[in-house]
Each structure stands twice: as structure tokens, then as C-alpha cells.
Amino acid sequence: MIDLLNKLTQTYGPSGNEELVREVIMNEIKEYVDEIDIDPLGNLIARKKGDGKKLMFAAHMDEIGLIVTYIDKEGFLRFSNVGGVSQYYSLFQRVKFKNGIIGILGYEEKIEEMKDLKIEKMYIDIGAKSREEAEKLVNIGDVACFAGDFHYNLNKVSSKALDDRLGCYMLIEVIKALKNHSNDLYFVFTVQEELGLRGAKTSAFSVSPDYAIAVDVTDTGDTPGSKPMALKLGRGPAIKVKDNSIITHPFVRTLMIDTAKETGIPYQLEVLERGGTDSGAIHLTKGGIPSGVLSIATRYIHSPAEMVDFDDVKNGIALLTAIAAKEI
Known part of the structure; x- marks a missing residue:
């Protein structure tokens, strides 16, 4: 199990460049599903x-990244952010x-x-001595991700x-674990979530489900000096009540x-004061889709070293599997 999560996280896949991650997922699930489709957005x-x-x-496949906007005469790369x-x-x-x-982010x-740090004053150093040398390796519009x-x-x-x-990994494990179910189940691995929930909008429109659940990470309040928050690592997966994009549907x-x-799986309740997930787009699709979110408490989100408790992950997989198998 751990090896698959390792493979998924280490695969290159910033927003708009999810094809390698998609290939890994497709190879993992193709023997366990009845249909697989890649829609026009990816x-x-x-x-x-x-x-x-x-x-x-x-669950979204993309990660945040840095897009090259300019290469100076000394070979240093200027960039803009892709996501947060x-x-x-x-x-x-x-x-x-x-x-x-590989490049290093310098200032x-x-x-x-x-407090005075600004993205626009940063550059990527790939070791090139000139623009010409850099352009043999990297082009304008190329996107880098963290190497964590x-x-x-x-x-x-x-x-x-x-x-x-992590959400992709959990859905893969749910797909593999499900044996008997009456529900018509769609597992959607979305693109460009970090740029505004774009893949969720199109896929929810085409699937048009009766209900939807997004699977994603969320903040914690269990590190020194952190803002008070009910979520802690190791206390179970989190069932979202609200974030900046959705008040989850009561049903x-x-x-x-x-x-x-019913299954004895530990859980936490989540109120996130900022940020959102794919559910923010899904629940507003067509005439409205009742939606919720299962989150995993995660430290240091959007850093090169995000951290989770693997028991929360395993309990999250068990809960999702039970929900998928439950007659609704």
C-alpha cells in the first residue's frame, strides 16, 4: 500500500500536466472497473x-507548480505560480x-x-551559465513542481x-476493495483543481450524479503556534461541515x-475557514448536486513536505468503502 502512495506522490503532475499521474492510476484500476473514460479536459x-x-x-490529480515566464541572459528562470x-x-x-x-529557488x-518575501523576486537556478544554455533544457511555459x-x-x-x-490513492484502494454494491459508482480523478476546480465542473456535468463526495486534505490545529482548529493527526478522517466553497449537504x-x-470508524468534524475542494464546483453543477467531503488532516499543506497519519488514511478508505457499498 505504501509503495503505491509513494509512486503517486513522486510522479510529476502540476495543473495542466496530469497525464503521467493519470497513467499510473489507470494502470492500477483497469482490472477492477467496468468502464474507463478520459474526457476532453483530461x-x-x-x-x-x-x-x-x-x-x-x-479526487484531484494535479499539484501546485511554477511556470517559466522568462529566461534572463545569465540563464536564471523567472516564473509565476500555478496554484497556491x-x-x-x-x-x-x-x-x-x-x-x-532540477532547479533551486533563489532570491x-x-x-x-x-514578511517581505515576494514570489516575483524569486528565480529558478538550473545551473545554466547563459540564456542559450538554459533554453536547451527548459522553455517558456514549462512547469516545475516541488521535489519533495x-x-x-x-x-x-x-x-x-x-x-x-492521497485522495487519488484512497479512491484506488476503495475501487480494489469493493466487492458487492448496488450503487452506480463513478470514481473521478480530476484535473486543474488547484486552478479553480476546473475538472470537477466538467466531470460533474457529464456524470450528473445523485450525490457526490470529494476526497482531499485539510488543515490541522495540532502544531506549536497553529491557529486553533479541532482537527488533529491520528483522530480519524474528517467529515467536512463547511469550507470557503461549500456548506456540505445535510443528507x-x-x-x-x-x-x-455504524462501522465503528473514528472521525472528526471539519470547519475550514479558507480554501475549498472539488465539491465546491460539483454541488453547483446543473440544478445542484448534494455533496460532501471526506478530508485527511494534513500538516504543512502546499509545501514540499506535507504530513499525514497513515491510520487516518486507512480509516478513510474503510469509511469510503462502506459508504460506496451502502444502499442509499
Whole structure:
């Protein structure tokens, strides 16, 4: 199980460049589903047929990244962010391009105060001595992602891109675990979530489910100096009540809570004051789709070293599997 999560997180896949991640997922699930489709935007939609309610699960394949906007005469790369890149998490980190080229994020002047850090004053150093040398390796429009290694110790996983390869991993495991179910199940691995929930909008429109559940990461309140928040690592998967993009539908939220209680799976309730997930787009599709979210408490989101407790992941998989198998 851990090896698959390692593979998913370490696969290159910034927003708009999800094809390698999609290939990994497709190879993992093709023997366990009845249908697989790739829609025009690049979402991977897998179906396990049933005669009951149409239920959609969604997790996004993309990760945040840096897009090259200019190469100066000394060979340094200027860039813009693709998604929510933090200047505080980025400074002096390694980044990786699709062709394997590694760069270091530097800063153009001496840093006096961390609060004054600005993305526009950063550059990527790939070791080139000139624009001509750099252009042999990297072009305008190429996108890099963080190069954060995968580690597992003390039952904690840390890596880049747990947001949201973790959700993809969980859905893969649910697909493999499901044996008997009456619901008509759609597992959607979406694109471009980090740029505004774009893949969720189109896939929800085409699937048109009766209910939907997004699977993603969320913040915690269990580190020194963190803003008070009810969520902690190791206390179970989180059932969302509200974030900045959705107030979850009472029916779906109650379904998730009741199923957790019936199966004895520990859970937490989540109120996230900022941010959102694919459910924010799904629930506003067509005439409205009742939607909820299962979240995994994660430290250091959008950094090269996000961290989760693997027990939360396993309990999240068990809860999703029970929901998918439950007659709605």
C-alpha cells in the first residue's frame, strides 16, 4: 500500500500536466472497473456499475507548480505560480521539471525580513551559465513542481503532493476493495483543481450524479503556534461541515457520520475557514448536486513536505468503502 502512495506522490503532475499521474492510476484500476473514460479536459472517469443511486467520488490529480515566464541572459528562470504556491515554503527548495531537470529557488536580494518575501523576486537556478544554455533544457511555459521526497516513519507519511495524490490513492484502494454494491459508482480523478476546480465542473456535468463526495486534505490545529482548529493527526478522517466553497449537504454529511458510527470508524468534524475542494464546483453543477467531503488532516499543506497519519488514511478508505457499498 505504501509503495503505491509513494509512486503517486513522486510522479510529476502540476495543473495542466496530469497525464503521467493519470497513467499510473489507470494502470492500477483497469482490472477492477467496468468502464474507463478520459474526457476532453483530461479527467479520468472510472465506473463500477450498479442499479442503485449514482454516486460520484472525486479526487484531484494535479499539484501546485511554477511556470517559466522568462529566461534572463545569465540563464536564471523567472516564473509565476500555478496554484497556491507560498513564498515562505518555496525559498531555497528544489523543483523538478517534467524532463527531470532540477532547479533551486533563489532570491534576487539579501533577505532582511521574511514578511517581505515576494514570489516575483524569486528565480529558478538550473545551473545554466547563459540564456542559450538554459533554453536547451527548459522553455517558456514549462512547469516545475516541488521535489519533495517520500518518507514513512512513526506511522506518518511526509511528501510533496499529498494534496491530493492521497485522495487519488484512497479512491484506488476503495475501487480494489469493493466487492458487492448496488450503487452506480463513478470514481473521478480530476484535473486543474488547484486552478479553480476546473475538472470537477466538467466531470460533474457529464456524470450528473445523485450525490457526490470529494476526497482531499485539510488543515490541522495540532502544531506549536497553529491557529486553533479541532482537527488533529491520528483522530480519524474528517467529515467536512463547511469550507470557503461549500456548506456540505445535510443528507450527505449525515450519511457519512451515520456510516462511521455504524462501522465503528473514528472521525472528526471539519470547519475550514479558507480554501475549498472539488465539491465546491460539483454541488453547483446543473440544478445542484448534494455533496460532501471526506478530508485527511494534513500538516504543512502546499509545501514540499506535507504530513499525514497513515491510520487516518486507512480509516478513510474503510469509511469510503462502506459508504460506496451502502444502499442509499
